[in-house]
Amino acid sequence: MEARQFFIQPHRKEENIKIHRYCPRCGEKLENALVEGTDRSVCAVCGFIQYLNPSTGVVVLLEGDGRILLGRRCGRVLSGRWSLPGGYINFDEDFLSAAHREVLEETGFHIRILSILSVVTNVISSSLHTLVIVLRAEITGGAAQPGDDLDELMWISAQDSLPEMAFESDRHIIRRFFDSSSFGAPVDPRFAGSPYNLPG
Numbered sequence: 001m002e003a004r005q006f007f008i009q010p011h012r013k014e015e016n017i018k019i020h021r022y023c024p025r026c027g028e029k030l031e032n033a034l035v036e037g038t039d040r041s042v043c044a045v046c047g048f049i050q051y052l053n054p055s056t057g058v059v060v061l062l063e064g065d066g067r068i069l070l071g072r073r074c075g076r077v078l079s080g081r082w083s084l085p086g087g088y089i090n091f092d093e094d095f096l097s098a099a100h101r102e103v104l105e106e107t108g109f110h111i112r113i114l115s116i117l118s119v120v121t122n123v124i125s126s127s128l129h130t131l132v133i134v135l136r137a138e139i140t141g142g143a144a145q146p147g148d149d150l151d152e153l154m155w156i157s158a159q160d161s162l163p164e165m166a167f168e169s170d171r172h173i174i175r176r177f178f179d180s181s182s183f184g185a186p187v188d189p190r191f192a193g194s195p196y197n198l199p200g
């Protein structure tokens with residue numbers, strides 16, 4: 001199965017891009033202007049230029065006894081559908097710490113990150129474009145407890161059919177993992193283990 005790294009969400013919503021209309025620095029109304037050949041919103045008073053970039057996130061393919069952990073989503077995006085655990089990277093954290101934090105918040109498990117499996121672009125709507133790092137991990141502690149943006153957890157094996165998935169990219173990642181022997185790129189060992197202290 002060939003790797004895919006670009007996904008456009010089918011039936012994505014067209015919505016107004018959530019951008020500033022007034023300058024976040026000085027409060028002046030922003031104007032459209034060409035900046036290096038691209039149409040941007042700019043502030044004529046202080047020179048602020050509004051750049052739009054993808055949001056960066058991580059998802060974790062968490063293995064246990066040949067199975068993969070899925071969670072049912074209950075947040076704002078595609079609630080009720082299933083996905084791999086994960087989320088956005090905070091500005092003050094690296095992507096590996098973000099993975100430890102998100103998995104603990106959403107599943108209750110402490111993990112060891114084993115490898116970097118892939119990186120995918122996901123165009124989810126006209127205002128949501130994510131760049132997601134896909135990590136493979138195993139459980140080192142904790143107990144199953146859905147939380148944050150997930151309200152139910154489920155283990156699936158290679159023989160199981162997938163439930164209604166939120167993202168085509170997750171479906172691809174899981175099928176590719178079960179179909180191939182690719183184990184990805186190694187991880188910086190300083191961040192592979194859980195940075196959280198385990199009780200007991």
Ligand SMILES: [Zn+2]
Pocket residue numbers: 023024025026027028043044045046047048
């Ligand atoms: Zn300004």
